[in-house]
Amino acid sequence: MAIDQKDMAVTPGDRSGGDAASLLVASSGRRTDRLFRSVALVAGLLVLAILGLIAASTTHEAWPAFRSEGLSFVTSSTWIPAEGKFGALAFIYGTVLSSLLALVLAVPVSLGIALYANEAAPSRIRRPIIYVMDLLAAIPSVVYGLWGFIVLAPFLGPHVYAPINDAVGGWPVIGWFLNGSSGRSFMTAGIILAIMITPIITSLSREVIATVPRAQREAAYGMGATRWEMIRLAVLPWGRGGIVGAIMLGLGRAMGETIAVALVIGSQAGQITTHLFEAGDSMAAVIVNQFGEASGTHRAALVGLGVVLFLVTIIVNVSARSVVARFDRRAQGF
Amino acid sequence: MGADLDDLFVRAEDGELLLRGTTGRSRRIRNRLASIWMVGSVVVAVIPLALVIGYVLVKGIGQLTPDWFTKDLPAVTRRAGGGMGPAIVGTLLITGVAAAMSVPLGVLGAIYLHEYGGRGRLARLIRFMADVMTGVPSIVMGLFVYTIWTIAHGLSAFGGALALSCLMLPIIIRTTEEMLRLVPDELRQASYALGNRKWRTVVTVVLPAAFGGITSGVMLAVARAAGETAPLVFTIGAARNLNLSIFNGPTTALSVQIFGNAQTPFEAAQARAWGAALTLVAIVFILTILARVVSAGVARRHNA
Structure with missing residues (x-):
């Protein structure tokens, strides 16, 4: 406290040029100020530095594979490490397919929960719903993977996929997506991913829905709208941008998810198929499954998969954040 | 409309x-x-x-017997017996080191964003990129640390901690900034009026006022990091024995043990995977619940 008072006494003095001692204190205060600002700035810049370093160092490490494969790294689906062939198309396909399946499953559920928690639930069960979402989000992905690998996949294969296949596998169009009944498959990966991204999409959508002005809701009710009509007319149009952003962030999360997918997708290298109940592979799963036994160009190619994954998720995230940011501006400006 | x-x-x-x-x-x-x-x-x-x-x-x-927490991993995976001690210690050690690196940097970064950068162009860019960085897949962080650290220095707990701190940094920056935003400007002005410089105001007035919220955000980030597997697979190796050294030699972690043991066809190994999963989920839940309690306490104090 004594020092504080000294600082205070000195501050005016440093403009009018007081005695040497007080000048020293004042300027050292200013220097500390400048130093503190610089340190904080450096910490902030670290974010940019790390993102740049990730791009540079992984690309550098993957260069041997990129050089020997050229564009066919992303256009060929022939991945035979022993022959030095590294075409990642099938893995890119697997990543996209399993993530889209996850979205198809997770979006209706997430929106349902978000709308229920914000618009329809009695206030005493609102909190428990949020806790459930928190717990879902808190469970580590490897635990979902373990459960999917030992419990879910062995159940789904014979007890769900096979009967569905038998019943409607021969139908036109639908049959195109069926065939096969592998427990570890694109579909199982999609289901596990859907469980994992539901809390993310839910909580972000909830934040968006919460910003809908009360007057707008009441206006809809006042005109005699039912709850559903109120949601459709007042809540959803208002939140559309933010909800799209939330869904895209969920997509980004699903595409980068590794361990759970590696355990349940079946690791069938090179498979590009519309059959959802067959085994496949994703970029992240290939990296983690093959890294241990890989060396030389093979290892470079696996790092190259990481580079592709990085680029794709950056693109998805930047667009998602832009959508959300535009929504934020509008919500604040209103 | x-x-x-x-x-x-x-x-x-x-x-x-x-x-x-x-x-x-x-x-x-x-x-x-x-x-x-x-x-x-x-x-x-x-x-x-x-x-x-x-x-x-x-x-x-x-x-979860007493041996589970104290004994080393068995030499032969398919046999029962042994414990998970090294992995429990590994998870706590790696996560702790990661927090020690990312929490100060993240809080400082947030201080720059909110107290200095504000709505400036650079601050907006950093804020946006921090949001984007939270979306970088954890396996990419693992590969990144593999290329900049593990290739040159070998497998170690520090490599894993580096990867986890890269994951935690943007989360801590963004949650801390949100908490700094909740600190009323009147507190800052009162501090300036007493003649305090900006750094002193931030350190002695703003940070203490936001402490509860920051702690809660940090704990959630730590809980998320503790459960991560992909960033550790390439960076820490798979030791069977306790390794308390941060920089020297491979170590192991609960998540890596779950991943490894789950994929074996042996019953004893799968049982070990379930045990490790329970231990990990318990650690993560305790951190999550503590974070909730802390933030609920803060909310109560604000309302009072």
């Missing part, structure tokens, strides 16, 4: 529903269907949560 409400108005008038104070049958049915969808969604989400937690509890609880 106006058009939508007009639409509702016209539709209601057409059927003279509003005038008679009743709601048409198809509208009622649609409203009922929407309610079923919303409640059904909650049920659908609760089922996997209950199943996963149930399985982890039932299958894992039998493993």
Whole structure:
């Protein structure tokens, strides 16, 4: 406290040029100020530095594979490490397919929960719903993977996929997506991913829905709208941008998810198929499954998969954040 | 928006529903269907949560003997016996080192964003990129640390901690900034009026005021990092024995043990995976609940 008072006494003095001692204190205060600002700035810049370093160092490490494969790294689906062939198309396909399946499953559920928690639930069960979402989000992905690998996949294969296949596998169009009944498959990966991204999409959508002005809701009710009509007319149009952003962030999360997918997708290298109940592979799963036994160009190619994954998720995230940011501006400006 | 409400108005008038104070049958049915969808969604989400937690509890609880926490991993994976001591210590050590690196940097970064950068161009860029960075897959962080650290220095706990701190940094920056935003400007002005410099104001007034919220955000980030597997697979190796050194030699972690043991066809190994899963989930839940308690305490104090 004594020092504080000294600082205070000195501050005016440093403009009018007081005695040497007080000048020293004042300027050292200013220097500390400048130093503190610089340190904080450096910490902030670290974010940019790390993102740049990730791009540079992984690309550098993957260069041997990129050089020997050229564009066919992303256009060929022939991945035979022993022959030095590294075409990642099938893995890119697997990543996209399993993530889209996850979205198809997770979006209706997430929106349902978000709308229920914000618009329809009695206030005493609102909190428990949020806790459930928190717990879902808190469970580590490897635990979902373990459960999917030992419990879910062995159940789904014979007890769900096979009967569905038998019943409607021969139908036109639908049959195109069926065939096969592998427990570890694109579909199982999609289901596990859907469980994992539901809390993310839910909580972000909830934040968006919460910003809908009360007057707008009441206006809809006042005109005699039912709850559903109120949601459709007042809540959803208002939140559309933010909800799209939330869904895209969920997509980004699903595409980068590794361990759970590696355990349940079946690791069938090179498979590009519309059959959802067959085994496949994703970029992240290939990296983690093959890294241990890989060396030389093979290892470079696996790092190259990481580079592709990085680029794709950056693109998805930047667009998602832009959508959300535009929504934020509008919500604040209103 | 106006058009939508007009639409509702016209539709209601057409059927003279509003005038008679009743709601048409198809509208009622649609409203009922929407309610079923919303409640059904909650049920659908609760089922996997209950199943996963149930399985982890039932299958894992039998493993948690005193030996589990103290003994080294067995030399032969397919045999029963041994413990998970090195992995428990590894998880705590790696996560702790990661927090020690990322928390100060993240809080400082947030201080720059909120107290200095504000709405400036650079601060907006950093804020945006921090958001983008939270979306970088954890396996990419693992590969990144592999290229800049592990290739040159070998497998170690520090490599894993580096990867985890890269994951935690943007989360801590963004949650801390949110908490700094909640500190009323009057507190800062009062501090300036007492002659305090900016750094002193931030350190002695703003940070203490936001301490609870920051702690809660940090704990959530730590909880998320503790469960990560992909960043550790390439960076820490798979030791069987306790390794307390941060920089020297491979170590192991609960998540890596779950991943490795799950994929073996042996019953003893899978049982070990369930035990490790229960231990990990317990650690993560305790951190998450502590974070909730801390933030609830802060909220109470704010309201009082």
